[in-house]
Amino acid sequence: MLKSMRKNLKSLAPILWFVVIAFIISIFAVWGGSGRLGEGKGMDVLATVGRDKISVDLYYDTIRQRIESLKEQYKELDAGFIQQLNIPLQTLEQLIQRSLIRQKADQLGIKASDSEVREKIISYPVFQQDGKFVGFEKYEQILNWNRISVVDFENALKEEIIMEKVIKAVTVGAVATEEEVWENYKNRTESVRMEYLILESENMTVEAQPGDEEIRQYFESKKNDYKVLEKREGLYVFFKTDDLKDLVAFTDKEIENYYKENLSQFREPEQIRVSRIFLTLTGQEREAVRTQGDQILERAKRGEDFGELALVYSMDDKAENRGDWGLYDWRSLSSEEQDVIQKMEKDEVSSLMEMDEGMSILKVTDRVPEVTRSMDEVRERIVSILTEQKGRQMAEDRVSKLEKAARKSKDLKSTAQELGYSAQATGLLADGDSLDDIDPSGSFSRNLFGLEMDDVSSPIYTYRGVGVIQLKKIEDPRPAAFEDVKEQVKEEVLKEKQKEKAFKRMKQARREFQSGDVERVAEKYELEVKTSEEHIRGQYLYVIGENSEVDRLAFTIPLNQVSEPIAFESGYALIKILARKIVGLDDFKLIVNEETEKYIEEKKNKFFQSYLVELREKKGVKIKYNLFQKINADILSSFSGEE
Numbered sequence: 001m002l003k004s005m006r007k008n009l010k011s012l013a014p015i016l017w018f019v020v021i022a023f024i025i026s027i028f029a030v031w032g033g034s035g036r037l038g039e040g041k042g043m044d045v046l047a048t049v050g051r052d053k054i055s056v057d058l059y060y061d062t063i064r065q066r067i068e069s070l071k072e073q074y075k076e077l078d079a080g081f082i083q084q085l086n087i088p089l090q091t092l093e094q095l096i097q098r099s100l101i102r103q104k105a106d107q108l109g110i111k112a113s114d115s116e117v118r119e120k121i122i123s124y125p126v127f128q129q130d131g132k133f134v135g136f137e138k139y140e141q142i143l144n145w146n147r148i149s150v151v152d153f154e155n156a157l158k159e160e161i162i163m164e165k166v167i168k169a170v171t172v173g174a175v176a177t178e179e180e181v182w183e184n185y186k187n188r189t190e191s192v193r194m195e196y197l198i199l200e201s202e203n204m205t206v207e208a209q210p211g212d213e214e215i216r217q218y219f220e221s222k223k224n225d226y227k228v229l230e231k232r233e234g235l236y237v238f239f240k241t242d243d244l245k246d247l248v249a250f251t252d253k254e255i256e257n258y259y260k261e262n263l264s265q266f267r268e269p270e271q272i273r274v275s276r277i278f279l280t281l282t283g284q285e286r287e288a289v290r291t292q293g294d295q296i297l298e299r300a301k302r303g304e305d306f307g308e309l310a311l312v313y314s315m316d317d318k319a320e321n322r323g324d325w326g327l328y329d330w331r332s333l334s335s336e337e338q339d340v341i342q343k344m345e346k347d348e349v350s351s352l353m354e355m356d357e358g359m360s361i362l363k364v365t366d367r368v369p370e371v372t373r374s375m376d377e378v379r380e381r382i383v384s385i386l387t388e389q390k391g392r393q394m395a396e397d398r399v400s401k402l403e404k405a406a407r408k409s410k411d412l413k414s415t416a417q418e419l420g421y422s423a424q425a426t427g428l429l430a431d432g433d434s435l436d437d438i439d440p441s442g443s444f445s446r447n448l449f450g451l452e453m454d455d456v457s458s459p460i461y462t463y464r465g466v467g468v469i470q471l472k473k474i475e476d477p478r479p480a481a482f483e484d485v486k487e488q489v490k491e492e493v494l495k496e497k498q499k500e501k502a503f504k505r506m507k508q509a510r511r512e513f514q515s516g517d518v519e520r521v522a523e524k525y526e527l528e529v530k531t532s533e534e535h536i537r538g539q540y541l542y543v544i545g546e547n548s549e550v551d552r553l554a555f556t557i558p559l560n561q562v563s564e565p566i567a568f569e570s571g572y573a574l575i576k577i578l579a580r581k582i583v584g585l586d587d588f589k590l591i592v593n594e595e596t597e598k599y600i601e602e603k604k605n606k607f608f609q610s611y612l613v614e615l616r617e618k619k620g621v622k623i624k625y626n627l628f629q630k631i632n633a634d635i636l637s638s639f640s641g642e643e
Contacts, residue, residue, distance in 0.1 A: 046627055047092065049099040050619035054092075056631060063091045063635060079463050079636035083441065088632045092623070098159075100615050105162045108169055112161035120157050129335075170611055171604035178592065181599045185588055191534040192554045193579040195518055198528040198543055199506055200571035201498040210493040218496075219482050219489045226480035226489075231428040232448045233475075237402060237416050238424075238438050238467030239395035241388065248390040255382050259375045266373040266381075273366035274330035274341055275306055275323040278316040280358040293352040293359045300349050306363045315358070324365070337362060392466070392634065399459045399466045406456045412470040428475060438464050443629055458626045461633035499571075506565040506572045513574055514562045534581075544568045550575060 044056040066087055071077050082088075105111075122133045127142070134142075143153055210218075219226065259266070277296060279289050296313055300306055310323025318325055325333070330341065340350050341362060350362040375382075398421075406415040413423040426435060429445040438444075439462050447457045451471040459466050482489075509525040522529040530542050537551040544550060545568065553563045554577060565572040588595070 044627070045624070046631070047096065047621065047623040049096050049616075049621050050103055052099040052103060054095050054099065056627070059092060059095060060631060060635065062095060063088060063632075066091055067635070082636060083463075088628070088635075092628065096616065096621055097612055100612055100619060101163050101166050102159075103619065104170070104615065105166050108166065110162055110165045110169065112158040112165075116161050117154050117157050120161060121154070167604065167608050171607050174600050174603045174607060176596055176599050176603060178596075181592065181596045182585070182588060184599045184602070185595050186583060187537045189536075189581075189583050190555065191536045191581045192577050193531075193533050194535060194554060194575050194577045195529065195531045196541070196544075196573050196575040197506075197509060197513060197518070197522055197525075198530065198571065198573050199502050199509075199525070200543065201495065201502040202570065203526070204498040204501040204505070206494055206497045206501065210490060210497070215486065215490050215493055216482060218493050219485070224479075226485045228475075228478050228480045228484050229430050230449075230477045231430055231475045232445070232471060233428050233473040234426045234444075234448050234451075234469045234471050235412050235423040236426060236435070236444060236467055236469040237399070237412065237421050238465055239398050240438065240465040241391040241395055242464070244391045244394045245387050247394065248387050250386050250390060254386060255379065256375065258382050258386060259378070263372065266378045268368075268371050268373065270370040271327050271366070271368040272330075272341060272364060273327050274325045275310060275363045275365050276316070276318065276325055276330070276333070276337075277306070277310045277314045277323055277361040278319075278358055279313065279360070280315045281356075282358075286354075289359055290352070290354070293361065297349070297352050297361050300361060300363070306349070306365075323363075395466045396459065399468055403456060403459060403468050406468065406470065410454050410456075412456055412468065423470075425472075426469070428473075438462060438467070444469050459630070460626065461629040463633045463636035466630075466633070502572055503565055506574055510562050510565065510574055513576065518576075543570065544573055547573075555580070 045053045046056050046059050047054040067077070067082060070082070070085075070087070074081065121127060121139060127134055127139055133139075140150055143150055277300075279293050279296075281289055292313075296309055300309055307322030307324070310319055314323050318329070331338065333341075334355055336355060337353060337360060340353065341364060344350065344362070344364040344367075346364055346367040348364055350360075353360050353362070398419075402412075402416060402419060402421065405419070406412040409415050416423045426444065426448070429435070429448060431445060431449045432442040433445045434440045434442050435444045439460075441462065443460050443462060444467070447460055447469055448471055451457060451469075453471055453474065456470045457468050459468060505525055506527075509521055509527060512524070513521045518529050521527070528543070532539075532541065535541070535554060537555070538546055540546055541550065547566065547568055549566050550568075550573065553566065553575060557563055557575075557577060559577050559580065561576070563575045565574060
């Protein structure tokens, strides 16, 4: 879990620690940098896990950290993308798993000693240089540079140690037979080189559209498969935050207070942009490379364009980019180069640096010191944030008043009219259906399916605003009549025709693919041609996905023979195996112990995940979903405002 995030860095220079930030945040987000379970600035409870409580503050702090971490990876991060990545639910599930593991640790009496924490710190590659621990003074400096307290960090490490002990205790009985290990080894190691042709059925043109009689016959042949699910209709009132922003007003004092209370938001770290010319020693005498490097350095010092020199002479993967390593990529260079960069001024060119693998010349093309933007500079940003916050608060106030009155009157429409609002009909919705552009995630329809007739919901939050809904109609599930599903059946008949036509085309193409040029065949039959250099069982293939029949044939059909058309979800494929890498039992027996250890670790991980699911059901997890939606709407809207 956390181990996959560790990186063996070559240097511990302060500037390099952006690489480690994701690792540190991931520990804090899951294990304790945001506070203990049930603790925080407020005691509102978002979820209960057995006897534990997950507070609103803990969840809020954790997801904000996750979003900040993601901003380093995705520069265009927005509210929609955060929802698409399902970050809110993932974050809550991590906190739930944390609670389950802690409770299991308490039950088993598992703890972490100070000496174990010490050993964990010393053993982390990120706290080592040249294979040795950097010392506790340097360790504390590194944490201080990143504004992380030693106490919080070491508490997080205690949590990790406890987690590892719980996993070990729960999975101690995992074993594997040699046959299991052999099959797993083959699946991971054996591979084929193949080329394959793809035809998606939707690309086939059907000349004659199916008539009513043909559609009806198809419906009758599968009549029992067609059902009309329960649908519900409601009246809703929704307050869009954007619609209320024009009514928002605030004072200069509020802007000033926000600025002072959130100063860290407006702090921009030091930025250094670096270019490099790298000369490799591979296949060349060191003296010859040094001579060439001195000549290039002299030209750079005389003022020749550094980017042009890099384009001509540099031998690393940034040469085509005129040697530009940008603001961040240069932090993966050697520790010697980074140390030099830290001391250089803007437009300064380094001396020729000699290393084991080659020689480099560095230039700092831009250097902007850390700066905290003044209030005047960020005023528009603060105005945007405060406008968003106050708009949301205005919407919440309105919906709260409306909800209370509508619950009392049992008539959302009339109550809304009395307050100057209008209620809209949803139309019939299935559970989870979206509602226009205000609720693409289906929260309103899901709430409808939790109401009794004429009940009014609690406030329902989306990142566009907040609203309430009243259940007005229930349409029970029933067997579908032909007219109910006529268009659906027509679409299925068309797909069947497209599929049949695609199959026939692939049968024709197979004959020519067997002996002909694959590119010519692909062009003639309008197919996509793809290659896989090392396909292993269970591997995802372009468009096809994971396909057991492809895997079976890949390791059984003769070399250079084309398969029959293989069906996948959206079409057909033809494969031709060009080469096959097969492993033997004799080779396997030489590494059987190592492979057994790997396989048992895989089994332990899978078992532990299943165990957590079981433990979750046993402990009982209760989530306040309306509160969950409200918090997420607030976070996402605030995040959008910041951007």
